[in-house]
Amino acid sequence: MAQQLISKLTKDFNNKLKISSNEKPNYYAKIFENTLWFPKLVGRTLSSNEASNKPIETKKESFEVNVPEIAAKPQEAKIEVPIEDNPAPVKIEVEKKASSSLVKVDTSFTNLIQKYNENWKLETIPGYQDYQGEIDIIFFGLDEIEESEFPDFLPLSMIESDQDIMGRMIKAMKISSGRFIRVPFIKKDAKEFIFSCCAHFKPSLLVPLGAAATKLCLDKQVRLANVHGVFHSIQTEVDGKTQVIETMPLFHPKLLEVNESMKKTAWADMQKAIKFLTS
Incomplete structure (x- = not known):
């Protein structure tokens, strides 16, 4: 049976x-x-x-990178980055290129944000209480905001966060709260918004994330693969005041989430930014 x-x-x-x-x-x-x-x-x-x-098992090793302190208290930060066996040493060089473009914006940042949403106030930015009149760096273009998707609060941030890969990269750079700001790509009058933001917060460095943000900042069609990690000087005129902004494009963090092999390149570029800010 x-x-x-x-x-x-x-x-x-x-x-x-x-x-x-x-x-x-x-x-x-x-x-x-x-x-x-x-x-x-x-x-x-x-x-x-x-x-x-069938999943492929891979062996991951890590190396340590000593990052100079950008904040007031000097200390070392150790960054673990998965890489291949026997990596070649990374040589950090700050390459600079001049840009002849002149960006003119007629509206100050405080007036501009009121045009977007009357509820947007600078005081509502997380970490704004630590802002001392100037910052080290602006990270621009991590998120995109359509005109129909404006939130009730001003969508900027000046505090550390480890909730996403960009936040962890910023945290590893050891930049103090109030010394950096994350600015989204607001599609309505995007150029006016970011350069008004630069005029107000006076960053030492502007880092556009991804191809769209880079094209807007450099005001020309470029391949990100050719310009990432390269410094460009951009002259701006906002509300009648001129300003020269150093800009260094970076690959978009979302690319790093789907292509981990790009992390090493991104960290090398971030170290260029650290060297620039501490030199």
Whole structure:
């Protein structure tokens, strides 16, 4: 009776799933992996379907990078970055290129934000209480905001956060609260918004994130692969006042989330920014 039942079950499995002959060993191995039959099946070659879904185990090692303190209290920060075996040493060079573009903006930042939303107040920016009249760096373009999606609060931030990869990168740079600001890509009058923001907060460095932010800041069509980590001097005129802003494009953090091999490149660029700010 037991043998007839097993034969019937086997026949039902085959008829119901209609599996091909080369997939049978994998299927039965899964069904009977807790039985004495399993050792006879594990040695069989995987089918192409199963092989493509089998996770590849990779060995990850890390190296330590000493980051100079940008804040008031000097200390070392150790950054762990997954890399390949026997990495070549990273040589950090600050390459600078001049830009002849002149960006003119007629509205001050405090007046501009009221045009977007009357509820937007500088005092509502997280970390604004630590702002002392100038900052080290602006990170521009992590998020995009459509005109129909304006929040009720001013969507800027001046505090550390480890909730996303950009926040962890900023935290690793050891920049104090109030010494940096994250500015989204607000699509309505985007150029006016970011350069008015620069005129108000007076950053030493503007870092556009990704191709769209870089194209807007440099005011020309460029390939990010050719300009990332390179410093550009941009002259601006905001509300009648001129200002020269140093700009260094960076790959968008979302790219790093889907392509971890780019993390090493991003960290090398971030170290250029650190060297620039501490020199």
